[in-house]
Amino acid sequence: MSTNNNPRMPVSERLFGLLLRVLPQEFRERFSGEMQSVFRDQQQDARRAGAKAQARFWWETASGLLTTAAREHGEILAQDSSYALRMMRKDLGFTVLSILILGLAIGACTAAFSAANAILIQPLPFAIGNRLVQLQQVQPAAGMGKLPFSVKEIEDYRSRNRTLDSLVEYHEMMFTLLGGREPERVDTAVVSANFFRVLGVTPLYGRTFMDEDDRPSAHPVLILSYEFWQRSFGGDRNVVGQKYSMNDKEHVVVGVLPPLPQFPEVVDVYMPTSACPTRSGKDFVQNRSARMMSAFATVKPGVSLQQAKDDLSGIARQLQTWYPEAYPASKGYDVEITPVREQLTTGIRPVLIALAAAAFLLLVLACSNVAGLMLSRILARAKELTVRAALGASRARIVRSLITEGVMLSVAGGALALALAFWSIDVLGPFSARFTTLASQLHIGPEVIAFCVALSIACGFFIGLVPAIGLRQTPLFSARMDSVSVPARISSRTRGILVAAQLAVSIILLVGAGLTLRTLIELEHLDGGFRTSGVTTARIYLHGDNFRSVYESLVDRTRRLDGVQSVALSSTFPLSHREDNYEYTITTSANRQGKRPTPRPASARAVTPAYFQTIGMPLLEGRDFSNDDTKQHLLVTIVNEHMAKYYWPEESAIGKKILFGAKEEATVIGVVGDVRQRGLDREPIDEAYCPFAQTDAHYMDLIVRGSRSARQLGPEVSWILHDLDPQGVITDVEMLAQVRENSLAPRRNLALFFSIFAGLALAITASGISGLMALEVAERKHEIGIRIALGATPHKVMGSMMTRVLAIVIAGLGCGFGVAWLMAAPMSKLIYGIVPRDAVTFTLSSLLLVLVAIASSFIPLTRIARLDPSVLLRAE
Amino acid sequence: MGKKKAIESHLPLTPAVFHVLLALADGEKHGYVISKEIARRTNNEVRLSAGTLYGIIKRLLEDGFIEESDERPDFSLDDQRRRYYRLTKQGIGLAEAEAERMERVLAMARAKRVLGPEHA
Numbered sequence: 001m002s003t004n005n006n007p008r009m010p011v012s013e014r015l016f017g018l019l020l021r022v023l024p025q026e027f028r029e030r031f032s033g034e035m036q037s038v039f040r041d042q043q044q045d046a047r048r049a050g051a052k053a054q055a056r057f058w059w060e061t062a063s064g065l066l067t068t069a070a071r072e073h074g075e076i077l078a079q080d081s082s083y084a085l086r087m088m089r090k091d092l093g094f095t096v097l098s099i100l101i102l103g104l105a106i107g108a109c110t111a112a113f114s115a116a117n118a119i120l121i122q123p124l125p126f127a128i129g130n131r132l133v134q135l136q137q138v139q140p141a142a143g144m145g146k147l148p149f150s151v152k153e154i155e156d157y158r159s160r161n162r163t164l165d166s167l168v169e170y171h172e173m174m175f176t177l178l179g180g181r182e183p184e185r186v187d188t189a190v191v192s193a194n195f196f197r198v199l200g201v202t203p204l205y206g207r208t209f210m211d212e213d214d215r216p217s218a219h220p221v222l223i224l225s226y227e228f229w230q231r232s233f234g235g236d237r238n239v240v241g242q243k244y245s246m247n248d249k250e251h252v253v254v255g256v257l258p259p260l261p262q263f264p265e266v267v268d269v270y271m272p273t274s275a276c277p278t279r280s281g282k283d284f285v286q287n288r289s290a291r292m293m294s295a296f297a298t299v300k301p302g303v304s305l306q307q308a309k310d311d312l313s314g315i316a317r318q319l320q321t322w323y324p325e326a327y328p329a330s331k332g333y334d335v336e337i338t339p340v341r342e343q344l345t346t347g348i349r350p351v352l353i354a355l356a357a358a359a360f361l362l363l364v365l366a367c368s369n370v371a372g373l374m375l376s377r378i379l380a381r382a383k384e385l386t387v388r389a390a391l392g393a394s395r396a397r398i399v400r401s402l403i404t405e406g407v408m409l410s411v412a413g414g415a416l417a418l419a420l421a422f423w424s425i426d427v428l429g430p431f432s433a434r435f436t437t438l439a440s441q442l443h444i445g446p447e448v449i450a451f452c453v454a455l456s457i458a459c460g461f462f463i464g465l466v467p468a469i470g471l472r473q474t475p476l477f478s479a480r481m482d483s484v485s486v487p488a489r490i491s492s493r494t495r496g497i498l499v500a501a502q503l504a505v506s507i508i509l510l511v512g513a514g515l516t517l518r519t520l521i522e523l524e525h526l527d528g529g530f531r532t533s534g535v536t537t538a539r540i541y542l543h544g545d546n547f548r549s550v551y552e553s554l555v556d557r558t559r560r561l562d563g564v565q566s567v568a569l570s571s572t573f574p575l576s577h578r579e580d581n582y583e584y585t586i587t588t589s590a591n592r593q594g595k596r597p598t599p600r601p602a603s604a605r606a607v608t609p610a611y612f613q614t615i616g617m618p619l620l621e622g623r624d625f626s627n628d629d630t631k632q633h634l635l636v637t638i639v640n641e642h643m644a645k646y647y648w649p650e651e652s653a654i655g656k657k658i659l660f661g662a663k664e665e666a667t668v669i670g671v672v673g674d675v676r677q678r679g680l681d682r683e684p685i686d687e688a689y690c691p692f693a694q695t696d697a698h699y700m701d702l703i704v705r706g707s708r709s710a711r712q713l714g715p716e717v718s719w720i721l722h723d724l725d726p727q728g729v730i731t732d733v734e735m736l737a738q739v740r741e742n743s744l745a746p747r748r749n750l751a752l753f754f755s756i757f758a759g760l761a762l763a764i765t766a767s768g769i770s771g772l773m774a775l776e777v778a779e780r781k782h783e784i785g786i787r788i789a790l791g792a793t794p795h796k797v798m799g800s801m802m803t804r805v806l807a808i809v810i811a812g813l814g815c816g817f818g819v820a821w822l823m824a825a826p827m828s829k830l831i832y833g834i835v836p837r838d839a840v841t842f843t844l845s846s847l848l849l850v851l852v853a854i855a856s857s858f859i860p861l862t863r864i865a866r867l868d869p870s871v872l873l874r875a876e
Numbered sequence: 877m878g879k880k881k882a883i884e885s886h887l888p889l890t891p892a893v894f895h896v897l898l899a900l901a902d903g904e905k906h907g908y909v910i911s912k913e914i915a916r917r918t919n920n921e922v923r924l925s926a927g928t929l930y931g932i933i934k935r936l937l938e939d940g941f942i943e944e945s946d947e948r949p950d951f952s953l954d955d956q957r958r959r960y961y962r963l964t965k966q967g968i969g970l971a972e973a974e975a976e977r978m979e980r981v982l983a984m985a986r987a988k989r990v991l992g993p994e995h996a
Binding site for chain 2: 030038039061064065067068069
């Protein structure tokens, strides 16, 4: 044992002493003195032989030590593993339970990591993902953010900037693709020719766009998204080169994209800007205020976001000076840039962080539970450990074998976890896809497997080490290990701490589950401002110029179908998530005080008469639209209550005038109730409804109220539509109730995930408490026997033991409450309609946990009543 | 027969192990002398560092091929940390078995004229 670091010892020998530490302790204890002696003699020989010999000597010494250390550790590991395997086989119940508990917890962590890794950690799957930004124009004084760009603006920013490598444009349109089996409505992205080059996307088949495709005279071409190609063309690679008709022009498919997450939206096909009839229109190109496009750019290497922002803001100021009519000073004007990664992950980030935190808590709980089980087992194996110690096994060696056992259990749990993680992709994928297109990147790759293995090993160390710490400084290897003495008492305290930790984690997860469940219940019962029962919705796409008369006939003939009460058209309907771009800054007539409140953005929607009645929105004041509200008559509008109260508080809005942007003035003829258009958890905004006949709206939703389901109505409406317009397309036929259900799916999934975690936590904790009490009763049965023999009733003894349970519960609840209280702020992003420190949730969660704690300790405690003191004392 | 089989299960030996056995064949030695003799005999081709040497010694001790000697030189003449090792009967048997095995291999090499008669 002379691996000492005597300061008077030469540095080389001290260094060798340090190197010896790589050897197992038992090896060192036996040979280190001799080895140092050999080292010193060999070193003297090397010194005499010169510098080269010395260098060789050190290399051989170090490599020899490392090789021997690896072999020795390997041997010990093999021995410990085979010993651990024997022990695991001997106690199969414990082994299976531990693997199951660890597997579930490590599996939850691995699944959460796989999602976080794919969406938040990995670089974007585009060549320059980290430098990709979105540009957005804002008019801060008018409260307008996220303004799209016009062609002129795109050209200005593209040519004048000094900080961007390239700038591409993007907008989405719906077109009808003809030439396939039947007309197909396709979501089309209209992009700059260099769009795919900027993203670094190479096609699966064919080519991407070339600069020539973007010239005004170019032959129209299309690129298919991978999903659309699979869905509509069955993955037929011969589609490249095929011709299809779109917008009355022949389009050639020139390429198919690989299965990458689409950006910024999921679409069916891509076309260059020259092929889009609206975008390539002469008036549109020349009109600086005709804003429709999104703009994306790559920041030059070495340029910070702030530098790029300053550069673009400079251009914005120039444009404001040159074109004051397009950028009125009263509204303000600037450009903002946001990293695309941030945009793609904003919605899902808090959700994934919450899930990862919940999974981690479950892991802490599972490890505490299994560590407690291990500790109980070690006490049961005290005799065997004493024999091993007597045969020469050092305490370090025994601790090491415990850790090996922990790691083996945990790695077996890890294997189960990996299977669970593979399965979880089917659940997490669709869940994440509701938040981000990056969800398609979710997979179990090498880094996820490495994470799972590393986590399993770390858990194994914890599970093996905690019992070892519990036994530290105890006379483990002294005599009388068969009797309950110091180690049992100390381990009882450690077990108590482990159970308290499980209770603390359980309460945090229960509060999390409670808050998300209460949020879901709140939202399910929330009045969205419309009635879903009996309402069927469908998206209609018409081809041709006579669309107005087709719509009219469609409404008329649908109304005559059996069981239909009312029918209407609308440019969008609540929760459809088809955001219409008709957002205006509204100028209103002055209110009674002669004031004009500061204009703020409002959404304008086109509807036909009877829309409010069909969707179940109350008409609070004035009248509904009629068939006479056409372009030939006075322009009219109906506003929602939210808007009426803002502009004309304490007076009627009827008869007031509204100016939509620079368009004509409309007169308010009615006020309707507020509707949560964009989500049940999003507050109503200002809305103005215009009669369809007075707008240029083209694509409308059909809304039908009646006694028949969407499944029954769909085919009949589809038949009517094809009769009226053979190229017309009807999609998304579904009940409004279903739309509402679907809008809550992410919330429901989140509540479900939390509930599963909390349920598992509760079950594991219950088993932990039950195991703790069973062991305590077994260990203390002699003492209990004496107490009963001396006159104590079994109930009194049970009561005193129950007091211990309650003390542990209070300690665990206290800690858990503290953490749950602190976590309320981050949780606020995931809840709605309740406060994060909701008293009901906190109270019910703790009540449930206390009940479970009492119930799970009750069964082991009832054994006390069955103990016969005379038998116990005779045995003693 | 059983003993012979037990010994054969350890064959072939690594050169380092065989050299340690050879070094102890003519009497007990401590670690440094073992390593020194091996280096000298092999013209420095086989050099055993402390780590490698004691890895071999540990295994040979555990398998009963060598043992620690109780006889120690005079206290004033020696480092007290040194221990002396000697071959056991099984150890001698193991060295013999390995030497015979090598002899058989050499005979085969000669028969195939891989080695000339000058190596005899």
